[in-house]
Amino acid sequence: xxxxxxxxxxxxxxxxxxxxxxxxxxxxxxxxxxxxxxxxxxxxxxxxxxxxxxxxxxxxxxxxxxxxxxxxxxxxxxxxxxxxxxxxxxxxxxxxxxxxxxxxxxxxxxxxxxxxxxxxxxxxxxxxxxxxxxxxxxxxxxxxxxxxxxxxxxxxxxxxxxxxxxxxxxxxxxxxxxxxxxxxxxxxxxxxxxxxxxxxxxxxxxxxxxxxxxxxxxxxxxxxxxxxxxxxxxxxxxxxxxxxxxxxxxxxxxxxxxxxxxxxxxxxxxxxxxxxxxxxxxxxxxxxxxxxxxxxxxxxxxxxxxxxxxxxxxxxxxx
Amino acid sequence: xxxxxxxxxxxxxxxxxxxxxxxxxxxxxxxxxxxxxxxxxxxxxxxxxxxxxxxxxxxxxxxxxxxxxxxxxxxxxxxxxxxxxxxxxxxxxxxxxxxxxxxxxxxxxxxxxxxxxxxxxxxxxxxxxxxxxxxxxxxxxxxxxxxxxxxxxxxxxxxxxxxxxxxxxxxxxxxxxxxxxxxxxxxxxxxxxxxxxxxxxxxxxxxxxxxxxxxxxxxxxxxxxxxxxxxxxxxxxxxxxxxxxxxxxxxxxxxxxxxxxxxxxxxxxxxxxxxxxxxxxxxxxxxxxxxxxxxxxxxxxxxxxxxxxxxxxxxxxxxxxxxxxxxxxxxxxxxxxxxxxxxxxxxxxxxxxxxxxxxxxxxxxxxxxxxxxxxxxxxxxxxxxxxxxxxxxxxxxxxxxxxxxxx
Numbered sequence: 001x002x003x004x005x006x007x008x009x010x011x012x013x014x015x016x017x018x019x020x021x022x023x024x025x026x027x028x029x030x031x032x033x034x035x036x037x038x039x040x041x042x043x044x045x046x047x048x049x050x051x052x053x054x055x056x057x058x059x060x061x062x063x064x065x066x067x068x069x070x071x072x073x074x075x076x077x078x079x080x081x082x083x084x085x086x087x088x089x090x091x092x093x094x095x096x097x098x099x100x101x102x103x104x105x106x107x108x109x110x111x112x113x114x115x116x117x118x119x120x121x122x123x124x125x126x127x128x129x130x131x132x133x134x135x136x137x138x139x140x141x142x143x144x145x146x147x148x149x150x151x152x153x154x155x156x157x158x159x160x161x162x163x164x165x166x167x168x169x170x171x172x173x174x175x176x177x178x179x180x181x182x183x184x185x186x187x188x189x190x191x192x193x194x195x196x197x198x199x200x201x202x203x204x205x206x207x208x209x210x211x212x213x214x215x216x217x218x219x220x221x222x223x224x225x226x227x228x229x230x231x232x233x234x235x236x237x238x239x240x241x242x243x244x245x246x247x248x249x250x251x252x253x254x255x256x257x258x259x260x261x262x263x264x265x266x267x268x269x270x271x272x273x274x275x276x277x278x279x280x281x282x283x284x285x286x287x288x289x290x291x292x293x294x295x296x297x298x299x300x301x302x303x304x305x306x307x308x309x310x311x312x313x314x315x316x317x318x319x
Numbered sequence: 320x321x322x323x324x325x326x327x328x329x330x331x332x333x334x335x336x337x338x339x340x341x342x343x344x345x346x347x348x349x350x351x352x353x354x355x356x357x358x359x360x361x362x363x364x365x366x367x368x369x370x371x372x373x374x375x376x377x378x379x380x381x382x383x384x385x386x387x388x389x390x391x392x393x394x395x396x397x398x399x400x401x402x403x404x405x406x407x408x409x410x411x412x413x414x415x416x417x418x419x420x421x422x423x424x425x426x427x428x429x430x431x432x433x434x435x436x437x438x439x440x441x442x443x444x445x446x447x448x449x450x451x452x453x454x455x456x457x458x459x460x461x462x463x464x465x466x467x468x469x470x471x472x473x474x475x476x477x478x479x480x481x482x483x484x485x486x487x488x489x490x491x492x493x494x495x496x497x498x499x500x501x502x503x504x505x506x507x508x509x510x511x512x513x514x515x516x517x518x519x520x521x522x523x524x525x526x527x528x529x530x531x532x533x534x535x536x537x538x539x540x541x542x543x544x545x546x547x548x549x550x551x552x553x554x555x556x557x558x559x560x561x562x563x564x565x566x567x568x569x570x571x572x573x574x575x576x577x578x579x580x581x582x583x584x585x586x587x588x589x590x591x592x593x594x595x596x597x598x599x600x601x602x603x604x605x606x607x608x609x610x611x612x613x614x615x616x617x618x619x620x621x622x623x624x625x626x627x628x629x630x631x632x633x634x635x636x637x638x639x640x641x642x643x644x645x646x647x648x649x650x651x652x653x654x655x656x657x658x659x660x661x662x663x664x665x666x667x668x669x670x671x672x673x674x675x676x677x678x679x680x681x682x683x684x685x686x687x688x689x690x691x692x693x694x695x696x697x698x699x700x701x702x703x704x705x706x707x708x709x710x711x712x713x714x715x716x717x718x719x720x721x722x723x724x725x726x
Binding site: 027028029030031032033036124127128130131135136137138140142216219220221222224226227230232264267268271272274275 | 362401402403405407409412413414417419421433434437438440442445446457466507508511512513515516534536537
């Protein structure tokens with residue numbers, strides 16, 4: 001909104017500082033809503049960080065999320081918490097590097113299908129390992145980490161994410177990515193190392209997703225591959241990000257907040273018709289807001305300025 | 320007409336809202352609010368709609384038809400708040416949090432399945448709600464009970480089911496009716512793996528020969544290869560620690576390929592009425608987890624009531640634990656004479672309850688029902704409990720399994 005980085009970062013820091021007091025103001029249910037919003041804010045924003053400028057639709061969100069969750073399930077009771085988080089981050093980055101190197105040359109629908117397949121592959125590998133090697137498919141995470149602690153950690157990660165997103169948007173890397181999104185061929189011709197740029201951002205985006213999975217894991221006590229690698233999470237992330245709008249850093253937020261509240265409201269009031277109504281809502285969204293909320297806002301602003309221009313022209317004509 | 324309507328509309332709305340208001344006021348005074356979040360949709364919906372939801376509905380209807388719960392000197396009807404956890408741990412956590420802090424319900428009934436019961440455990444514990452789980456099989460049950468002192472795990476541990484089966488096999492071998500060879504297939508998911516692991520240890524401990532010991536992935540459609548391979552090995556005993564779709568699939572294939580071992584054991588859903596409905600006379604002699612005593616008056620009455628109210632029979636395994644848990648909760652509330660959770664917990668911990676499982680108490684460290692049927696068999700259209708053999712009402716094994724009837 002503003003071009004002065006000091007002001008933008010300062011404002012952002014103030015907002016996050018204020019959000020840190022949420023646990024003192026809401027009850028347990030409010031906290032669980034706040035956690036849901038924080039969780040999907042990170043996932044959708046991290047997703048848009050890579051997929052927004054490059055236009056690569058990734059369905060691998062939950063692959064990274066699940067790797068984070070599983071790292072906690074395996075090491076949570078063995079190592080101190082910060083070390084567990086560090087290991088999760090390393091795992092996520094390594095996986096993203098591996099995947100990125102092998103797939104970022106793919107484009108369009110091939111990339112979408114590959115990322116979806118990747119999640120399934122990892123899920124099956126983890127299942128195979130658990131069945132053959134450890135002989136136990138469910139893992140228990142007995143960690144005394146309460147809702148507040150989970151919320152604060154998510155908030156911290158979100159703050160880091162927004163800071164990195166903001167800085168990248170202003171950097172040469174961000175510019176390179178926008179060129180790639182516009183036309184990859186052109187980008188290559190003007191001397192951008194497209195693979196390197198995409199890879200960097202893909203890894204960064206995966207890092208945040210992995211950390212989120214790791215933070216959320218203690219909340220469920222019990223983790224198995226179907227829970228950790230639930231493809232629903234990937235779809236929901238994409239839907240939320242697209243509803244909000246992926247061209248701006250704060251765009252996904254506009255999708256996450258209303259949708260999280262909507263899901264919850266529907267579930268509370270129509271527990272028996274939830275999916276039916278959800279389907280109708282999605283169709284309405286696609287028809288009414290093809291550009292997402294952020295896009296609609298921009299169009300609204302555009303309309304207004306056109307109207308202003310028109311009335312200014314009328315005035316001029318009258319004079 | 321229109322005029323009249325307009326003239327009277329105001330007063331009509333007033334009257335209606337007054338009536339609604341007084342109705343809700345009366346409700347708030349005399350009602351016990353009971354909440355639950357179960358999987359109405361998603362992967363767990365099959366289990367939840369067979370075992371959990373029908374029993375919750377039956378229990379609430381029975382109490383309300385009888386005029387309500389006796390709490391002290393008051394008679395309070397039950398008001399239900401229900402959510403769908405969509406088979407997701409995160410949704411289950413959020414829904415139970417909502418029940419506890421937004422709806423402020425007096426008691427919360429547990430979700431279906433092991434994963435979701437573990438996910439909501441910390442919340443039940445935080446707000447002091449008793450957690451009476453009737454659909455969780457977990458070897459961690461004793462550890463969970465220690466961690467969450469108000470939790471009860473009525474379905475027991477995976478190990479107990481596998482060991483019950485192996486006890487039966489050991490007896491058969493001692494009588495010289497089976498040899499050493501056992502084939503075991505299991506689904507590669509929590510329940511299947513836990514039981515297979517316990518079964519493997521127990522079988523090897525008793526020097527059985529596992530001629531086949533393989534897992535198959537969740538969602539396997541084509542089960543003929545498993546049945547064919549096992550049939551070629553010609554074992555005396557076939558054990559499948561399977562889930563509902565593959566329980567039906569394996570039985571179907573065994574029948575089609577005419578694989579008829581002396582003892583044929585399949586997993587979850589064998590004790591469901593659905594199994595009997597689908598296979599009819601072919602179900603005769605099939606062995607599985609669970610079982611009941613068909614001569615017990617209380618059991619017969621429960622099955623009849625369940626059929627009358629819900630329109631179908633209960634399954635012969637977790638339905639009984641679920642319903643017994645509800646009966647225990649009801650009796651604990653009435654005995655405590657208050658809705659105070661701490662006092663009700665106290666009664667649950669120390670009391671004895673008259674349930675469809677008999678007289679049960681949770682007065683032990685592991686918070687399980689000590690004596691439930693772990694092995695049962697379809698005999699004459701009823702799923703009869705066999706093990707533990709010293710359990711009152713335990714039946715005798717029909718052996719060997721009769722041939723599959725011609726199709």
